[in-house]
Amino acid sequence: MLDDVGSFPQRGGQHLEEVAPEAPIGFRLSLLRTRLDALGQWQNAPWAEVAEFARDAVLLVWDELRSRGIWETLHLRDQAALHWSLGRGRQVSSVNADFVTSERYSAILAELCAEAAYFATLCDPKRRTARWPESSPSRSSRAAEAETFAHRFRALSPDWQAETFRLLEPPERYRWESEPPPPHPSLAEALTDAEAKSFAGQQPPKPLCGDRRQTTHAVTYVGRFHALPHGWQTEVMRRLTPAVSPCSVVSQGGGCINVIRSDGVYLAWNARHAAPKPTVH
Numbered sequence: 001m002l003d004d005v006g007s008f009p010q011r012g013g014q015h016l017e018e019v020a021p022e023a024p025i026g027f028r029l030s031l032l033r034t035r036l037d038a039l040g041q042w043q044n045a046p047w048a049e050v051a052e053f054a055r056d057a058v059l060l061v062w063d064e065l066r067s068r069g070i071w072e073t074l075h076l077r078d079q080a081a082l083h084w085s086l087g088r089g090r091q092v093s094s095v096n097a098d099f100v101t102s103e104r105y106s107a108i109l110a111e112l113c114a115e116a117a118y119f120a121t122l123c124d125p126k127r128r129t130a131r132w133p134e135s136s137p138s139r140s141s142r143a144a145e146a147e148t149f150a151h152r153f154r155a156l157s158p159d160w161q162a163e164t165f166r167l168l169e170p171p172e173r174y175r176w177e178s179e180p181p182p183p184h185p186s187l188a189e190a191l192t193d194a195e196a197k198s199f200a201g202q203q204p205p206k207p208l209c210g211d212r213r214q215t216t217h218a219v220t221y222v223g224r225f226h227a228l229p230h231g232w233q234t235e236v237m238r239r240l241t242p243a244v245s246p247c248s249v250v251s252q253g254g255g256c257i258n259v260i261r262s263d264g265v266y267l268a269w270n271a272r273h274a275a276p277k278p279t280v281h
Helices: 028-040 047-067 078-094 103-121 125-131 139-155 157-170 187-199 215-227 230-241 247-264 268-273
Strands: none
Touching: 028 047, 028 103, 028 187, 047 078, 047 103, 078 103, 078 139, 078 230, 078 247, 103 125, 125 268, 139 157, 139 230, 157 215, 157 247, 187 268, 215 230, 215 247, 230 247
């Protein structure tokens, strides 16, 4: 937790492993608040401690949701979002300090903090704005919109799904190229266009000359998208931005499903590896 001057704690401070499972309701939220405050100034601290706090933040709010009986009531898309963040926290905690850059990890840590704060508001709704300012007011509506996008995407034919993913790939450009980049629509625009052309009986067009976004590459990631649970498919749609490709988001989701096995969460292709329940003799 933060010391009196708001810096990272010295060695010997309270660690997540020391928080008893029967900790009083709200104690984890207080600990989470100190983690988020510290992560807001992460560049002033040793990376090992930053990485530990990033992992702790999501674990704390996950434990709080379960201790309050809220976890079971969450929509599948919200459970997927928290599990995704749990995986991201684990990935961050394993990064060597030599590979950390301010530009990249400021964004990653801000995303983790925003997600942890959003789920904290579900436990602490009366102090949503005052105590958890990292949470976006539009977070819930964007998740609902993403679910609609996922439903619309699944309703497309496989060819149009691949074309939609292909068009959402940020165009590759070389410095010496003078031609304008190929069109790069938003997710909503790409879906609307695909629906209209599919309804009219059209087939996806061939990529324009010079467009390096490959259909075969998109087909592969459409398959991987469908291998994700439905809640995770919604989270893919929520995380898509003009600067982030569907392929990278789908890959990130698959990686998160793999690493949260460390937390006892077995999903999708990992579900069959779940430990069997003990046999009662």
